[in-house]
Amino acid sequence: MTKALLVIDVQVDFCEGGVLACAGGAVTAKRITEHLESNKGAYDYVIASRDWHKANDANGGHFAAKDESPDFKTSWPEHCVENQPGSQYHANLDTSLIDIHIKKGQGANGYSIFEGVDDSGTSFPDLVTELQITQVDVVGIATDYCVLASSMDSKKFGLAVRVITGLTAGVSQGSTENAIDDMVDEGIEVTPVYEAN
Numbered sequence: 513m514t515k516a517l518l519v520i521d522v523q524v525d526f527c528e529g530g531v532l533a534c535a536g537g538a539v540t541a542k543r544i545t546e547h548l549e550s551n552k553g554a555y556d557y558v559i560a561s562r563d564w565h566k567a568n569d570a571n572g573g574h575f576a577a578k579d580e581s582p583d584f585k586t587s588w589p590e591h592c593v594e595n596q597p598g599s600q601y602h603a604n605l606d607t608s609l610i611d612i613h614i615k616k617g618q619g620a621n622g623y624s625i626f627e628g629v630d631d632s633g634t635s636f637p638d639l640v641t642e643l644q645i646t647q648v649d650v651v652g653i654a655t656d657y658c659v660l661a662s663s664m665d666s667k668k669f670g671l672a673v674r675v676i677t678g679l680t681a682g683v684s685q686g687s688t689e690n691a692i693d694d695m696v697d698e699g700i701e702v703t704p705v706y707e708a709n
Contacts, residue, residue: 513646518625518666519544519560520652520659522605525598526563526681527653531590534654536681541604544651544679547706548609554708557611557643561625561652561662563592564599564615592617612639623661626669640669647672649706655682656691667698674701674709 522544524530527537534540548558592599594615601607614636616628628636648671650663659680666673675695682688692702 513672514556514644515554515647515649516557516559516643516645517548517555518648518650518652518662519558519605519610520625520650520662521561521563521592521654522602522652523562523592523598524600524602525592527602530598532683534681534683537653538602538604540651540653540679540681541602545604545606545609547651547676547679548606551706551708555649557645558609559612559614559625559639560601560605560607560610561614561616561628561658562599562601563617563622563658564594565590565592565617565622567593567596594618614639623658624665625658625662626665637669640671645671648674650675651679653681655680656687657683660691660695663695663700664698667700672701674703676703676706678704679706 522541525532526534527541612630614625614628614630616622616625622628626636630639634642648666650659650666650673652659655677659675663673663675677692682691695702
């Protein structure tokens with residue numbers, strides 16, 4: 513079995529002080545780094561995604577129109593605009609531990625890592641097939657949006673999926689609890705801490 517860690521959207525704009533800050537985002541970034549340092553060799557690949565939205569673009573309606581307020585469910589304030597400070601990985605995440613970088617949301621919503629491409633333009637689904645990945649642990653931000661979407665798509669793709677909630681941060685407690693219920697209902701393993709398997 514080929515195992516990957518999917519590190520979802522641990523970016524400045526999703527951590528404290530960012531445009532769409534999730535409480536605990538900075539600590540989550542630190543914990544993911546500690547997890548990787550403590551479990552070297554546990555994964556064949558460490559793959560990290562970033563929202564990488566186009567500037568001066570609605571990104572498929574993901575950004576609220578200039579004269580409208582975002583509803584914070586399907587439309588959002590501008591965030592993670594390509595090459596801007598908010599789109600960068602949070603400083604607490606040690607990027608030297610990442611093998612493959614995925615950018616998503618270029619002109620689209622881009623909740624799931626499966627909508628992204630690597631630096632050479634290879635789509636994430638093609639990359640999974642090429643690398644023969646069969647099992648993923650999913651961590652990152654936000655539990656109730658991009659972690660949820662990436663986990664669900666991983667399951668649909670036929671992968672064995674585990675979400676480590678102690679290495680995630682959510683937008684709100686209620687929507688995070690609902691997301692966890694949805695993942696469990698789909699047969700995704702959800703655990704608060706990492707255990708070698």
